[in-house]
Amino acid sequence: MPPLKPASVASAILHCRCPRCHEGDLFVHPGHYHLSGLLDMPDTCPVCGRDIQIEPGFYLGAMWISYPIVMVLLIVSLLVSYLVFRLDLLVSFGIALALLLVLLPLILRYSRVLFLYLFARD
Numbered sequence: 001m002p003p004l005k006p007a008s009v010a011s012a013i014l015h016c017r018c019p020r021c022h023e024g025d026l027f028v029h030p031g032h033y034h035l036s037g038l039l040d041m042p043d044t045c046p047v048c049g050r051d052i053q054i055e056p057g058f059y060l061g062a063m064w065i066s067y068p069i070v071m072v073l074l075i076v077s078l079l080v081s082y083l084v085f086r087l088d089l090l091v092s093f094g095i096a097l098a099l100l101l102v103l104l105p106l107i108l109r110y111s112r113v114l115f116l117y118l119f120a121r122d
């Protein structure tokens with residue numbers, strides 16, 4: 001059997017896969033809304049054995065990825081609901097916070113994945 005063609009980097013990021021082999025899952029639970037254990041990651045890639053837990057506290061740096069994502073999301077949501085749809089400011093804040101709450105698991109996971117790809121890519 002020929003070796004599998006590795007998926008592209010964008011596809012691997014989208015599917016939260018290992019930065020080396022692009023096949024191993026980076027999270028223990030594959031569903032993004034599995035809230036208990038949302039950020040549980042194996043110590044090593046289950047396929048190639050690459051170290052995923054780089055060092056203690058490594059993923060604290062992912063907040064530098066999630067912070068701008070949250071800010072852009074909040075600002076765009078506020079501008080659209082307040083200026084385009086002309087909703088009340090309080091309602092606009094409520095919509096922005098609700099949107100953030102719904103997307104928070106995705107933001108947390110993808111900020112970790114992007115941080116890993118940016119700073120610990122093979």
Ligand SMILES: [Zn+2]
Nearest residue numbers: 018021045048
């Ligand atoms: Zn791997």
